[in-house]
Amino acid sequence: MNRSLAKKYRLIDLFSGAGGFTLGFTDSRYGGGFQSILALDNDKAALESYAANFGRHGILANIEDWLGTKPKIPLSDVVIGGLPCQGFSLLNKKRQGDSRRSLWQPFMQVVESTQASIFVIENVSEFLRSKECNESKELAERIGFKTACAILNSADYGVPQIRRRGFIIGWKQKASLSPCFPPLPTHSNLPLLSNLPNWLTVRDAIGDLPEPEGTEIRKIPPPLDLHFGRNPTAISLARYQAVPPGGNRFDLQKNAPELTPDCWIKKTSGGTDLFGRLWWDKPSVTIRTEFFKPEKGRYLHPEKHRPITHREAARLMGFPDDFRFIGSKSEIAKQIGNAVPPPLAGAIARTIRVMLDSFEKERDECLLFRS
Template identity: 35%
Template sequence: MRNMTFCDIFSGAGLFSAGFVDHGFEPVLAIDISKEAIASYNRNLRDVGVTASVSGFDDIPQADVLIAGPPCQGFSTLGRQDPLDVRNDLALEVPRWAKASNAEVVVVENVPPFLSSQQWRRLAVMLEGQGYEIFTWLLDAVDYGTPQLRRRAFTIASKIGRFNAPAPHHERITAGDVLAREIPVGDELHRWPQPVGIAAQRIQLIPPRGDKRDLMRLAPELCPPSWTRVGCQATDVWGRVDPDQPLNTIRCTFQNPSKGRYLHPVENRTLSLREGARIQGVPDHWMFAGRPYPVARQIGNGVPVPLARAVAGAVRDAISKTEIKVAA
């Protein structure tokens, strides 16, 4: 089988690309507006990353596959779901890149609500106008070897016919399976913000598998009035990771305990950057460029590598079968 190539737009640090590289695809271009993310891409994958806007870039190479992870903030249930978010229309750059690259297959990753948006409908119509057939997959990363509940939508635009979504694995990995693995001394990503003041007091009181509800019971003086007003909403905030379960979706703010269940199961701290990367299936030899928050963004905004690998395998198999039929 010949070497297959791909472009990655809105590439971030390359977690989506990593799955394709693992299946023998060769990246010819990765593009993202974040210089830190591109520095990470070039360090860990191939030196083909460019810091630029997708919408203002015209030097588009030929590739067998185009993959894209356009901004999801305007569609995500974890955000405002603002239909007027200017980033929403960036997804409509994909057809231009598909045409210029002459890709046989286009894979667009986003949050599930993206499939109900007007941008997705316009995207689908534009790609169909170029001769692509459109298929959609809803996949959960936990079904593909990721210790995390993370549902993602994949739009497949194909010029080689329909092909099947990757079959789920049957054995789920828990957060504890990953967090129990030893981290070598000196790993510069094994760091976290040191809690101080009221934050430190809260964390020390939260029991294993506990969360803000335990704080409200044990130390109401440490709890703002807003917690009482919201009642049973957002119960995961200031929560400890349950080691016997997959983690909930890890966000780019996973080192902030007020954003979710991101406290270590037993230690009085949030997850480290390395632990967050492991939850996303990132190999330990990867290093990320930038200060802690840009690194956390690169980790939290990426496609979990095991899920990316499963999608890439399905694409590889479909292209291979098509080439075998043509040869025959």
């Protein structure tokens, strides 16, 4: 067997959250071929989830504080990180003064320290249009990396969700092989033209789940452990019932104006997803951290009079049912909404695996020539 095919490449995940990015790199269902050796996050519950799925090698800390202790960082092949998106999100009206916009700097410090051959940064698509993105690429070039950028839609890679995110991949300039980046899609919204399977839909992801039971996390096997509901007030339930399939807050205003908040009535444009229902036969909208609140987006079930459950949200993010989430209801919701969808991560991992195998082959041939 080729030695590179049996090798597990060393992976560091910064701003790891619960580990959606790591799962795509380490699980053979998605990409595989990588071994997680270190994770870092400042969310205690998220790191508990990470430990439950990948082992206890996570560090609970802010990255700047951790680097300030001058830690001994292990050597790695790849460093990945979903940098906090709030500093670049259009939802953050004060984003220009947000200190989280500079977290690419300690990320690159780790990349350099660990002597990685490749790094990957994920963030909202607005990041790629920022000066911070340009600065990070300039620094990467100074320390010996070439870079490529792309905005990827998770639906193109087998995730039942429209989620567009920006990615930077960097690889050592000494390598002769450039990456196939962005990765070739595995799914399409034009299957007849592309010869690819159609985008996965909400029905594909959650259509087999029964009605949720209770309002708390249950100590039973997945998927029903996280498949719990809420206790809506009478007015909330009446609002849900006023929204037809595919509808949103404008339907609520039309069908039940007496139930519509004044602020929505006065705001006659924008926010078409607020209090909206998902469509059975389309991918989900972007799942955020408060998906259990329909006033935050199109998070009502396609036909039931309720928001989606935690299990439904996890499936819409592409998490398998056997992935373990640890924490309170709100902590787990945050972990789900902040994750990099594992199938999308896996598509990137497969590209990187090809590159690293090529690096190994080049090195072996060079050593053979010298001998």
